Amino acid sequence: MQRARIFLTGVGGQGTLTATTLLARTALDAGLPVTSGEIHGMAQRGGVVESTLLIGGYKSAVIAPGEADTLLGFELLETLRALPMLRRGGRVVGNAEALQPVGVCLGRECYPPLEAVLETARGYAAGVTMVPAISLAEKAGTAKAANMVLLGAAAACGALPFDLDALARSVEKYLKPKIVALNRKALELGAAAAQAGQAA
Amino acid sequence: MGKELLTAPAGETLLLLGNEAIARGALEGGVRFVTCYPGTPSSEVPDTFFRLSQGAPYYFEYSVNEKVALEVAGGATLAGLPSLVTMKHVGVNVAADPLMTLAYVSAPGGLVLLSADDPGCHSSQNEQDNRIYARLGGLPCFEPATAQECKDMARDALLLSRTLETPVMLRTTTRVNHVRGPVTLGAVPESIEEKPFVKNPPKYVPLPASARNMHVRLLDVLEKARQAAEDSPYNTERGQGEVGFVASGAARNYLSDVLADDGLEGTVRVLELGQASPLPEDRIAAFLAKCRTVVIVEELEPVLETEIRALAQKRGIAVTIVGKGENLPRRGEYATPNVRAAVRAALGRQTAPVETLSVPADLPKRPPNLCAGCPHRAAYYAVRQVYGDNAVYSSDIGCYTLGFLPPFKAADFLLCMGSSISTGAGFARASGKPVVAFIGDSTFFHSGITGLIDAVAYDHDLLVVILDNRTTAMTGHQPNPGVDTTIFGENPNPVDLLALIRACGIEPVKVNPLNHKAMVAALENLAGRHGPRVLVAEYPCPIHARRVGKAKKTPPARVAGDPAACLAVRDNLACPAFAMEGDVFTINAEQCDGCMYCVQLSADIKPGKKEA
Numbered sequence: 001m002q003r004a005r006i007f008l009t010g011v012g013g014q015g016t017l018t019a020t021t022l023l024a025r026t027a028l029d030a031g032l033p034v035t036s037g038e039i040h041g042m043a044q045r046g047g048v049v050e051s052t053l054l055i056g057g058y059k060s061a062v063i064a065p066g067e068a069d070t071l072l073g074f075e076l077l078e079t080l081r082a083l084p085m086l087r088r089g090g091r092v093v094g095n096a097e098a099l100q101p102v103g104v105c106l107g108r109e110c111y112p113p114l115e116a117v118l119e120t121a122r123g124y125a126a127g128v129t130m131v132p133a134i135s136l137a138e139k140a141g142t143a144k145a146a147n148m149v150l151l152g153a154a155a156a157c158g159a160l161p162f163d164l165d166a167l168a169r170s171v172e173k174y175l176k177p178k179i180v181a182l183n184r185k186a187l188e189l190g191a192a193a194a195q196a197g198q199a200a
Numbered sequence: 201m202g203k204e205l206l207t208a209p210a211g212e213t214l215l216l217l218g219n220e221a222i223a224r225g226a227l228e229g230g231v232r233f234v235t236c237y238p239g240t241p242s243s244e245v246p247d248t249f250f251r252l253s254q255g256a257p258y259y260f261e262y263s264v265n266e267k268v269a270l271e272v273a274g275g276a277t278l279a280g281l282p283s284l285v286t287m288k289h290v291g292v293n294v295a296a297d298p299l300m301t302l303a304y305v306s307a308p309g310g311l312v313l314l315s316a317d318d319p320g321c322h323s324s325q326n327e328q329d330n331r332i333y334a335r336l337g338g339l340p341c342f343e344p345a346t347a348q349e350c351k352d353m354a355r356d357a358l359l360l361s362r363t364l365e366t367p368v369m370l371r372t373t374t375r376v377n378h379v380r381g382p383v384t385l386g387a388v389p390e391s392i393e394e395k396p397f398v399k400n401p402p403k404y405v406p407l408p409a410s411a412r413n414m415h416v417r418l419l420d421v422l423e424k425a426r427q428a429a430e431d432s433p434y435n436t437e438r439g440q441g442e443v444g445f446v447a448s449g450a451a452r453n454y455l456s457d458v459l460a461d462d463g464l465e466g467t468v469r470v471l472e473l474g475q476a477s478p479l480p481e482d483r484i485a486a487f488l489a490k491c492r493t494v495v496i497v498e499e500l501e502p503v504l505e506t507e508i509r510a511l512a513q514k515r516g517i518a519v520t521i522v523g524k525g526e527n528l529p530r531r532g533e534y535a536t537p538n539v540r541a542a543v544r545a546a547l548g549r550q551t552a553p554v555e556t557l558s559v560p561a562d563l564p565k566r567p568p569n570l571c572a573g574c575p576h577r578a579a580y581y582a583v584r585q586v587y588g589d590n591a592v593y594s595s596d597i598g599c600y601t602l603g604f605l606p607p608f609k610a611a612d613f614l615l616c617m618g619s620s621i622s623t624g625a626g627f628a629r630a631s632g633k634p635v636v637a638f639i640g641d642s643t644f645f646h647s648g649i650t651g652l653i654d655a656v657a658y659d660h661d662l663l664v665v666i667l668d669n670r671t672t673a674m675t676g677h678q679p680n681p682g683v684d685t686t687i688f689g690e691n692p693n694p695v696d697l698l699a700l701i702r703a704c705g706i707e708p709v710k711v712n713p714l715n716h717k718a719m720v721a722a723l724e725n726l727a728g729r730h731g732p733r734v735l736v737a738e739y740p741c742p743i744h745a746r747r748v749g750k751a752k753k754t755p756p757a758r759v760a761g762d763p764a765a766c767l768a769v770r771d772n773l774a775c776p777a778f779a780m781e782g783d784v785f786t787i788n789a790e791q792c793d794g795c796m797y798c799v800q801l802s803a804d805i806k807p808g809k810k811e812a
Contacts, residue, residue: 001596018303022214028213028382033382034215035346035379035380035381036379037375037380038378039374045568045571045599046568046571046776047566047568047569048566048570057460058457059452059453059456059457060375060450060453061375061378061379061381061453062533062535062536065554065556066554067536067554080563081563083557084556084557084558085558086556086755087553088555100570101564101566102567103565104564105778105779105780106774107780112563116560120557121557122444124337130263143790146534197765200440
């Protein structure tokens with residue numbers, strides 16, 4: 001069976017951990033053994049949130065630099081920061097949109113452009129897919145669903161060991177009924193954007 | 201995770217966080233009494249018990265501090281109830297006094313102490329190794345590595361504790377507390393056998409004469425616990441060959457993954473120890489005898505390494521023992537790369553460097569920040585306005601420690617939970633400089649109050665600012681003795697913080713920190729005085745207020761005048777709702793909490809309209 005190490009990174013409040021749990025449940029429902037990990041605590045309050053999902057029988061939930069098969073980046077700068085986690089030939093699926101850290105807002109630091117991610121990963125990653133997750137989520141109904149946009153995109157470009165339908169079933173099964181339709185829409189918009197990006 | 205953690209039947213598999221699994225395991229062990237002080241990475245254990253507590257078969261409390269938590273649960277186990285006490289590693293320092301005698305006095309109902317250690321300092325001020333506390337205090341120790349083991353070991357630790365009538369430590373690390381994996385459940389017993397207290401002072405009162413006998417009894421108990429470890433299903437051996445590995449805790453996972461990834465499984469010997477204290481000597485000696493070289497793989501201190509080296513000497517076993525060194529350091533977390541290097545070194549192989557992408561070193565940092573609308577931001581700004589760099593700032597543990605960062609730079613030193621007043625007092629006495637000590641409401645109740653009593657008794661010259669946000673915000677909004685509302689409703693008996701300070705002999709000044717003028721006026725007044733002074737900056741944490749349904753809905757602030765004129769406010773407050781669109785200052789309406797503090801500092805920022 002295919003083993004996969006998936007590294008997820010984002011900013012506190014983006015729903016990175018909700019997305020991680022949803023992926024873990026989807027994998028379990030597909031009969032795949034799962035170990036997942038997260039770092040809490042100081043990661044809240046707008047700091048970086050990192051989590052991991054290891055499918056296929058790994059025991060440790062830690063992913064070391066150079067080990068990730070897939071990098072899911074919920075925020076552009078954090079995607080760039082986490083690129084050292086990727087193994088050669090791994091995949092990157094990321095949000096092309098930014099959340100400014102305080103140093104950037106204060107004009108002390110410069111936010112890197114989207115090209116920085118593409119340039120760095122080029123020739124090393126097997127594929128880099130960047131989608132405007134926040135804008136698409138707003139289109140689905142709320143910016144909060146940007147996490148589902150990204151999962152939709154990841155499924156569409158084959159970065160996950162299960163397909164979009166499996167994710168949609170998990171959204172039905174595990175999210176509150178009130179927000180299911182919106183999150184399914186977000187998944188679909190993410191998938192469509194990823195496919196359009198690959199076609200282009 | 202809803203109520204199913206309490207109600208799901210045996211045989212069902214749930215996807216659980218390690219900490220949730222510990223809660224379920226304790227329930228399967230028949231737990232009836234749970235106390236704690238919240239602390240990352242332990243917090244979700246008590247939070248789970250708290251969430252399930254209404255109508256549940258156990259008593260639960262967020263105790264005022266870890267020492268009190270252990271003492272209250274100590275009383276419960278003497279009364280015969282299976283008890284669980286949870287805290288982070290540094291919390292055990294607070295509880296160390298009762299802990300050192302608890303094993304003497306015994307735990308008839310059973311008592312498990314969860315110590316959540318933090319290799320790598322993910323959210324802690326040090327990386328002390330509390331396996332040493334288990335040995336110091338005479339507590340058998342379980343060390344889970346997976347979510348399933350978190351559940352199983354919490355149960356078995358409690359059962360062993362009840363059988364031997366001795367306290368047991370469940371020692372986890374951050375990665376184990378926050379692992380998430382499938383957990384197959386066992387049964388939750390509907391009832392437990394009663395163990396009524398029978399008066400027997402020589403057994404339970406450690407006067408010197410009785411304490412000596414208690415120590416004899418404890419050593420006998422530990423011998424029984426060692427025999428249990430010899431037979432423990434959590435200590436497993438596999439593989440063949442002359443090279444062996446002994447691994448404990450999370451390091452077991454890294455070793456397993458390395459052996460599987462590198463195709464070495466079965467070609468080396470592995471002894472995994474999930475129940476290593478007291479040391480299962482016979483089992484380990486038998487393992488050592490089969491090997492030419494043994495590598496001890498454990499995070500942090502060389503605890504097993506030292507014990508196993510001594511064992512080899514005692515039993516006359518000629519084996520090369522490799523422990524802490526270049527690949528396996530005495531600090532930080534382990535991961536597969538360094539364990540791989542250690543495995544390869546033991547096999548006499550080279551390790552190829554791991555290929556990774558490199559990214560610019562100067563990427564913008566994203567430090568954790570006080571939330572938009574956080575009243576602490578306002579308090580820090582006002583204190584800075586009045587004292588600037590003239591005062592020395594004594595800090596404490598909580599969200600407000602983030603005041604360390606610029607622009608506030610309001611933390612010049614910090615020792616531990618509850619230390620800011622006493623350390624600030626000592627610094628003021630020694631230096632003669634003005635000192636402002638910051639402390640949160642929960643932290644003040646935890647152990648800050650004793651510092652205040654000292655400051656009054658010895659007339660220490662400092663201003664104490666109690667940042668009272670009506671909750672324990674940093675660890676996840678747990679109630680503390682002073683809160684008026686919890687997620688379950690009104691607190692019937694809130695402790696009156698102001699009256700408590702008055703009882704210490706100080707008339708406190710209470711101000712809403714989001715009222716800038718009032719705050720500065722109060723601070724200027726207090727800055728001109730001598731001796732111990734207390735300002736209570738009280739305003740609820742906005743996240744907590746939202747959760748308990750007490751938040752006032754206020755529209756976000758907006759830039760109404762010249763954005764360039766707002767830049768000073770931006771630089772002074774560094775609120776996460778502030779953003780730059782190109783070169784133009786703006787306020788992100790999604791992020792803004794509507795606290796209206798920035799509105800008070802700039803004529804160019806105005807309250808937003810209800811719906812534009």
